[in-house]
Each structure stands twice: as structure tokens, then as C-alpha cells.
Amino acid sequence: MAKGDVCGNEYDKAFQVVRGDETRTFDSFECAIHAMAPTCEHCGCRVIGHGVEAEGRIFCCATLRSGERRYRGCGSGLTAHPLRGGPKASEFLLGTI
Numbered sequence: 001m002a003k004g005d006v007c008g009n010e011y012d013k014a015f016q017v018v019r020g021d022e023t024r025t026f027d028s029f030e031c032a033i034h035a036m037a038p039t040c041e042h043c044g045c046r047v048i049g050h051g052v053e054a055e056g057r058i059f060c061c062a063t064l065r066s067g068e069r070r071y072r073g074c075g076s077g078l079t080a081h082p083l084r085g086g087p088k089a090s091e092f093l094l095g096t097i
Helices: 031-038 087-094
Strands: 017-020 023-027 052-055 055-061
Touching: 017 031, 023 031
Parallel strands: none
Antiparallel strands: 017 023, 052 055
């Protein structure tokens, strides 16, 4: 049985996640997210979906504050999510919306 890196549990259904040269062993997705998912710079949540990366900063979503033409991260305003009909994060960054 493999032992989880985060909690130390031994579990017969443990799995490994490889990122670059790093290989980690987990007994649950919860532990994998806790150990490896980036944190939104604005709200502090774990980014387990695509998220948005801009200028080396990671956010759970992209928004524009009223009247501003710069990337602001999550919060109130227009959410950038192309699958939900919103603009792409690159459009925020390039000021094309």
C-alpha cells in the first residue's frame, strides 16, 4: 500500500501526480489539491479549474472593475469565462474589450 504525502494515510487506491520533475503520492483528490493547486492571489481559494494567469500572478477568474481597463483578478464585475459566454482573459490583459 502507498502512503499519502499530505496526511500519511496508507491506502490501496492511492495515486501519483507528476508535475515536471516532482512526483507526489496522494490518497485523495482533496490532499492533492491541498498540496499542489495554486492559490488565487485575490481571494485565497485553491484554483482547481483552469484559472487565469496574468503577469506571473494566478487568479480563480478574471474580472474588470467598473470603468477600469486592467486585469484585476476575481471579485465583483465582469467574469471572463469563454465557455460561459464571457471574454477571454487575454482580452482583459490586452484591453480589447
